Amino acid sequence: MSLLVWLLALLLHSDDGKSPMVGVAISGVATREHVVALTFDACATKLQANGFDDRIFDILMREKIPVTIYMTGTWAEKHPAAVKQIAAADWIEIGNHSYSHPRLTLLQPDRLRSQIRFTNRILEQRLGRPALSLRPPAGAWNQQVLRAVNEEGLPLVLWSVVSGDAGGHVPPDRMRRAVLDQTKPGGIVIFHINRRGPFTHKVLPDIIAGLRERGLRFVTVSQLLSLPDAVPIGRRPSLMGYRSFKHPGKPASDGSKAIVPATPDRQPAPDAAPPSEAPAPKRPPAGDTHENSSD
Numbered sequence: 528m529s530l531l532v533w534l535l536a537l538l539l540h541s542d543d544g545k546s547p548m549v550g551v552a553i554s555g556v557a558t559r560e561h562v563v564a565l566t567f568d569a570c571a572t573k574l575q576a577n578g579f580d581d582r583i584f585d586i587l588m589r590e591k592i593p594v595t596i597y598m599t600g601t602w603a604e605k606h607p608a609a610v611k612q613i614a615a616a617d618w619i620e621i622g623n624h625s626y627s628h629p630r631l632t633l634l635q636p637d638r639l640r641s642q643i644r645f646t647n648r649i650l651e652q653r654l655g656r657p658a659l660s661l662r663p664p665a666g667a668w669n670q671q672v673l674r675a676v677n678e679e680g681l682p683l684v685l686w687s688v689v690s691g692d693a694g695g696h697v698p699p700d701r702m703r704r705a706v707l708d709q710t711k712p713g714g715i716v717i718f719h720i721n722r723r724g725p726f727t728h729k730v731l732p733d734i735i736a737g738l739r740e741r742g743l744r745f746v747t748v749s750q751l752l753s754l755p756d757a758v759p760i761g762r763r764p765s766l767m768g769y770r771s772f773k774h775p776g777k778p779a780s781d782g783s784k785a786i787v788p789a790t791p792d793r794q795p796a797p798d799a800a801p802p803s804e805a806p807a808p809k810r811p812p813a814g815d816t817h818e819n820s821s822d
């Protein structure tokens with residue numbers, strides 16, 4: 528374990544008894560336990576429903592491994608049958624992936640809060656259990672996003688290993704090798720379960736078997752974060768997350784080049800005003816021009 532990680536641990540644990548999982552965007556944890564968290568994003572926007580990859584779900588049902596699925600509120604609304612199946616598999620953990628998949632960094636405080644709260648409520652109503660963490664669309668976050676998410680009682684969770692499955696541009700063999708090569712104890716791997724990853728179901732059995740062979744066992748994100756010796760590994764802020772399109776408004780290219788973890792923006796976003804105390808929304812948050820559901 529690197530010196531940097533231990534220094535970070537020292538800093539975080541001296542934080543006046545505050546949870547070490549608050550105030551940091553978590554890309555994985557440092558731990559002595561041989562565990563890994565597989566995560567599956569179910570991204571959708573108001574206009575783009577995407578789908579439900581039941582081939583992946585069948586593998587998860589067969590393997591019965593604890594995993595975490597990050598859903599947008601729109602995805603949960605557009606796929607009620609899938610949501611029922613996931614709800615019935617109570618060993619699958621639920622995560623909040625915003626309501627309509629905007630870059631949360633670009634939202635005003637009240638809309639940011641609506642994206643979090645409204646989705647929490649949809650997921651709890653439809654799945655019968657709450658979201659236990661939030662993954663910001665495209666991995667875009669700044670201090671305002673982090674604070675708003677933490678204030679809703681959720682840790683902000685990114686990833687340490689990008690499968691590159693979305694869009695199908697990474698061939699299966701490369702995806703399998705990349706995930707197996709890059710995954711370390713305490714890691715968080717990102718896949719997609721919304722039919723954006725045409726090869727995910729092909730490589731997942733090998734990846735599960737390969738990680739098991741290396742002595743790793745599977746945990747949900749909340750289980751990973753609550754390990755007694757877990758120390759979060761942070762990530763720098765990133766205003767736009769994946770730079771998946773050159774011109775705003777044009778379709779994204781799935782972030783599939785990001786076979787290695789995304790390089791964060793060098794310039795941290797300026798600290799914005801704290802979120803206002805907006806009441807929980809009665810209606811879905813307004814649409815956002817920055818929505819895109821590819822990552």
Ligand SMILES: [Zn+2]
Binds near residue numbers: 570664821
């Ligand atoms: Zn997404």
